[in-house]
Amino acid sequence: MTLSLRLRAAIVSIALLAVFLGSWHLATRSSGTTAAMSPEYARLMGLTATQGKSAMPGPLDVGAKLWEHLKRPFYDNGPNDKGLGIQLAYSIGRVGLGYLIAVVVAIPLGFMIGMSPLFSRALDPFIQLLKPISPLAWMPLALYTIKDSSISAIFVIFICSVWPMLLNTAFGVAGVRKEWINVARTLEVGTIRRAFTVILPAAAPTILTGMRISIGIAWLVIVAAEMLVGGTGIGYFVWNEWNNLSITNVIIAILLIGLVGMLLDQVLARFTRMVTFPE
């Protein structure tokens, strides 16, 4: 009897997860060695010092804490303490806005660059220079000039997600097969119509690949940006829990960041499949 590939892959995945969780659990068990101390002194100390509890939380600690968060994801205890659901919503909102602005700027600009060899060459040095700049390098400059921390965070999302989209759009547009454009020309199709009916569909898969890379970058950036400016968002949550040296909550945040990032990527992957065409 042979199982389908899919099922076998699932079994291997689960086995790997079990091995990982098991070794994590074993690695973070209490060491049990503690110095002798008076009860009065012990009362003032943390569990690591009194019971030899590992400074790293085990999978059970994380699971219990995660359950606590999942039970009430939308509580609001004032400006500095909100549920994980609210924090994630803030982050997704910021990413969405910054990313949308990037789309609005990058795709028309990319079209222009792709259709005009002159622009392509003229803008290339700037794009190459700006592309590799780390998001956090932009942050102080943004805070200083924009003078508003939440707009700065959105600006940083924008500036970091704009380049892959721009380059991919330009590449996709420039790579549309000459025959198709020539056919359109022969049929006397105008420039605007040609752009929308011939070039856009032909370049769409490449453009969407760029957009997919960009959303990944935007989601990477938001955590760093929010850790820096604080206030709200999942990045702020990580910072706040780091401040409390709560590694358990930091791990939970990492897990959720990964999950949301994966979902965003999947959404764009689906769009990409929708516009892909067989040649």
Next chain:
Amino acid sequence: MSTFDDPFDADRALLRSGCACGRHRSAAEHVRAARTPRCEPVADLSEQKRYEGIVASAVMRAVFPQDVARRAFLKSVGAATALAALSQFVPLKTATEAFADAGPPEKKDLKVGFIPITCATPIIMAAPLGFYARQGLDVEVVKTAGWAVIRDKTINKEYDAAHMLAPMPIAISLGLGANAIPFTVPAIENINGQGITLAIKHKDKRDPKDWKGMKFAIPFDYSMHNYLLRYYLAEHGLDPDTDVQLRSVPPPEMVANLRADNIDGFLAPDNICQRAIYDGVGFLHILSKEIWDGHPCCSFAASREFITTAPNSFAALTRAIVDATGFAAKAENRKQIAEAIAPANYINAPVTVLEQVLTGTYADGLGGVKTDPKRVDFDPFPWQSFAVWMLTQMKRWGQIKGDVDYKAVAEQVYLATDTKKVMAEMGLTPPTSSYKSFSVMGKTFDPAKPDDYLASFKIRKSS
């Protein structure tokens, strides 16, 4: 000249020049008078009289910007005539009434930034315990990711006022590490409340002379932590710039770095010191109190622009902070405060840790329980001599180059006069002078002679 002095007395300086307390024409005269009752404040005036004095001072200052001219005028016509003459042009009585009745705050919804450490106790607790609400303010206290961010957000006006390290408003006003923007300190947040924490492995290295080559963390360059640690090291013969390494590290990362063996110790604000002990990675070498008992640590800061655009809000805010600080100063309230500020919305730390810091009964990390109720204390008065001391240290370590007008900077930034007014309004007894002498590690600091003090240090950055 004190706010409460008589502006119609020709013998007194109206402008704030001359001696340290402002009541004498020169520093020499001040020293002569220091031990005589002449330096006592005009304490027996009624409130109405006091306000009249303040307003009249302001008017006289405006009419006669030059002291010489005012004196000549008063000498020739006499104080009574001068008062009568002035009253004709300026409705002194109305102005006095307007001043005494502070009026409703121009802006009720305020944002105040804070860093989650126990130094921010009065700023934080004023929210859950209702001190802001009592002044008719709706204040949102916002946790902020670091000192540089709090500086930028306050300069950007996202915050109306903020928790800052005591030297930061001076540094911002002077344009050190930021654009020069006039900032002010109407109240000191806390005094004492820091410590030198070392990694457990150094528990036998209690003599700082053995610390050569060690790595220490401080939270920010313009901080009392930096100046106190440098002072302490230098007093023990170590040059903080060459014999050890000082790193700027955000407080929570200090504990993690100590655990990871990246640093050997730190001079940090509490609750961080106690947290390192609580987690079993460090021990308390000394409290900062043992370096300078009563030293300022953090401040409550606002830009001068905020004061001029919303003077009533500013006054109400200062009253709330002074009030909260007074409440925090009482030992019997400390447990309640620890519980109020421990949740995730505020400091986000275990209550046990905060309680140890605030009540002063704490584990020292070496197996002993110690008690010092003044481990952290609260006294809002912004002594201008504190600012002068900080300026001497900024100069000592090369943060400021060239000549410094110590007094002018101290008086522009540390609003001792305004705080006195607020304290008096609240029925507290503010100190009579704005300068006081104190001693740091047994060495007396005379705020009137900052340059001599500075010159007396052997270890300093050569400039």
